[in-house]
Amino acid sequence: MTTVSEPGAAAGAPAPARATPIHLPEQSLRHDVRAVKVVWQREMIRFSQDKVRILTSLLQPLLYMFVLGTGLSSLTRGATGDVNLRTFMFPGVLAVSVLFTAMFSAVSIVWDREFGFLREMLVAPVRRGSILVGKAIGGATVATIQGAFVLALAPLVGVPYAPVMVLVLLVEMLVLGFSVTAFGLVLAARVKQIQSMMGLMQMVLLPLMFLSGALYPLANLPAWLNVAVHVNPITYAVHPLRDAVFVHIDASSQAVAALNPPLTWWGWVVPAVVQVGVVVAAGLAFLAIAIWEFNRAD
Amino acid sequence: MALAPETTAPAVEVRDLHKRYGSLEAVAGIDFEVGAGETFGFLGPNGAGKSTTISILCTLVDPTGGAARVAGYDVVRQRSDVRRNIGLVFQDTTLDLYLTAAQNLRFHAELYGVPRGLVDERLHKVLEMVGLWDRRDSRVNTFSGGMKRRLEIARGLLHSPRVLFLDEPTVGLDPQTRSSIWSYIHELRQQEDITIFLTTHYMDEAENCDRIAIMSQGRIVVLDTPEALKASVGKDRVQITTDDDPAAMRALDERFGVEAAVHDGAVTISVADGEQFVPRLFAELGVPIRSVSVARPTLDDVFLTYTGRTIADAEASGMDRLRSNPMLAARARR
Structure with missing residues (x-):
């Protein structure tokens, strides 16, 4: 009954050649960049595998534009002038999609975290910041690709494929996607359970959307709503998107004044560059908080 | 920049290590060293402090007292250096199930900064070692539990760590798969200059280690080679059946000076080294022997002797400890 196996039982066989050990380099910027890139790549692989997600995420913008937009347009025909409500909603729907x-x-x-893979990332000899930067750029890329699918529908709502407009919209969506992902990472650092995270997301996303001016113009709002809209960083992403679209559609000056009034701070018209800057700044701030939070956690 | 420590330094060095969670002392002051190239096992029931210790050594948890060095680097002050020199295989899978085996390994290589030119060769080598090279382009969610564990071992080795930590490497696997994992680990010892540090609560697996530390309630109760531990507990039990049992018992008394008794219908004796005793028995007993069996003391006996409990009992009360401490329970679940 002695079935004790000796350690190194295969010692009788000729020992195979020892592997040449690898020497890992010290931490460096180059290493961090590699980490960012591979985290980003993984997001891309996962996104391309999930065809169902791509399709289901398209459903919501379609509903907004073609069902809500069509349904409400009979109510608003007088107010939107020569601009179709669906056209007005298009940039807002891009923002919501992103x-x-x-x-x-x-x-x-x-x-x-739930499936353990986060641990593989967090124990690596690499700055946690690079993992989060990879995630944020990944989220931005995925959101922009998703937004591009919606953008492809532009002619259906009377928006032409103007190359400059398309380019500007893509860049603005990328910026918005980055900031929203960074914000999501701040939440994800604290919320450990997927169910709570889903609930929290619903709670956060709908107010962000409704208070951004994505679905209504920023004209003649009651004071409280006007304040809320101006505090919401998403507003500063929606407005440049709408500006870019409105340049390329035929609309009377009355309609433009009603549907796309300038965004102002105490009467000062905020330039588009500053608006995008607000979104970038918010994104970087959220990313910094997320990195700080993940560095604290073990 | 920290200088690379000499290779003759101990792979793991632990001094008076403590870890306290609230009122519970998960690790209550332990000291030990693991030599380079050794296979070292932590044996004990769940909740004994094995996983906490391994988490400290892997820089995942900070100790509340004492110090530990891995591959010559301090686990608190030289975290990155430690991480570059260790490979980790956790109890729960940490693979991305939607990526292929090769994609999982490439991800790891990039994250650990394995020099680009060496990635392909090394990836081939480790996948070959665990018998998964042919499955490199299959998604991990098509793998069995044993294959996933093998892939994790391959990944843990990808960056040539000096110390490989295996936290319960075979938990949840069927006996056949468990023994195949062990044959991979043995092969690995042949092929790489590596120290293996593992935890287990399977007694039979601890036999594969060069040395074992038995842990109970946050302390190391005893630390030695499996053979020495078993020898310290008692003698081997030799049972023979013969054509003439009374004559055999007389002969044992007269020629070997050992006292025999009949248990379970066989002549039973206790001797220090049963395997060496049996050939003498055949040669000198003078009574025809029909069958012989030698039973060694098991590590179960060792655990019982040193802790006063069987490992199964300890396991049960260990779980109670977990349940009564929500924070630890939450950690255990994660």
């Missing part, structure tokens, strides 16, 4: 997709990308880090 908002939801980016937030879902950030949630993936909670799934990663």
Whole structure:
């Protein structure tokens, strides 16, 4: 009954050649960049695998534009002048699409935690910041691709494929996607359970969307709503998107004044560059908080 | 920049290590060293402090007292250096199930900064070692539990760590798969200059280690080679059946000076080294022997002797400890 196996039982066989050990380099910027890139690549692989997600995420913008937009247009025909409500809603729907997709990308880090993969990332000899930067750029890319699918529908709502407009919209969506993902990462650092994260997301996403001016113009709002809209960083992403679209559609000056009034701070018309700057600044601030939070956690 | 420590330094060095969670002392002051190239096992029931210790050594948890060095680096002050020199295989899978085996390894290589030119060769080598090279392009969610564990071992080795930590490497696997994992680990010892540090609560697996530390309630109760531990507990039990049992018992008394008794219908004796005793028995007993069996003391006996409990009992009360401490329970779940 002596079935004790000796350690190194195969010692009788000729020892195979020892592997040449690898020497890992010290931490460096180059190493951090590699980490950012590979985290980003993984997001891309996962996104391309999930065809169902791509399709279901398209459903919501379609509903907004073609069902809500069509349904409400009979009510608003007088108010929107020669601009179709669906056309008006188009940039807002782009923003909403990016908002939801980016937030879902950030949630993936909670799934990663649930399935253990986050641990593989957090124990690596690399700055945690580079993992989060990779996640944020990944979320931005995925959200922009999703937004591009919606953008492809532009002619259906009377928006032409103007190359400059398309380029500007893509860049603005990328910026919005980055900031929303960074915001999502801040939440994901604290919320460890996927169910709570889903609930929290619903609670956060809808107010962000409704208070951004994505679905209504910023004209003649009651004071409280006007304040809320101006505090919401998403507003500063929606407005440049709408500016870019309105340049390329035929609209009377009355309609433009009603549907796309300038965004102002105490009477000062905020330039588009500053608006985008607000979104970038908010994104970087959220990313810094997320990095700080993940550095604290073990 | 920290200088690379000499290779003759101990792979793991632990001094008076403590970890306290609230009122519970998960690790209550332990000291030990693991030599380079050794396979070292932590044996004990769940909740004994094995996983907490391994988490401290892997820089995942900070100790509340004492110090530990891994591959010559301090686990608190030289975290990155430690991480570059260790490979980790956790109890729960940490693979991305939606990526292929090769994609999982490439991700790891990039994250650990394995020099680009060496990635392909090394990836081939480790996948070959665990018998998964042919499955490199399959998604991990098509893998069995044993294959996933093998892939994790391959990944833990990808960056040539000096110390490989295996936290319960075979938990949840069927006996056949468990023994195949062990044959991979043995092969690995042949092929790489590596120290293996593992935890287990399977007694039979601890036999594969060069040395074992038995842990109970946050302390190391005893630390030695499996053979020495078993020898310290008692003698081997030799049972023989013969054509003439009374004559055999007389002969044992007269020629070997050992006292025999009949248990379970066989002549039973206790001797220090049963395997060496049996050939003498055949040669010198003078009574025809029909069958012989030698039973060694098991590590179960060792655990019982040193802790006063069987490992199964300890396991049960260990779980109670977990349940009564929500924070630890939450950690255990994660």
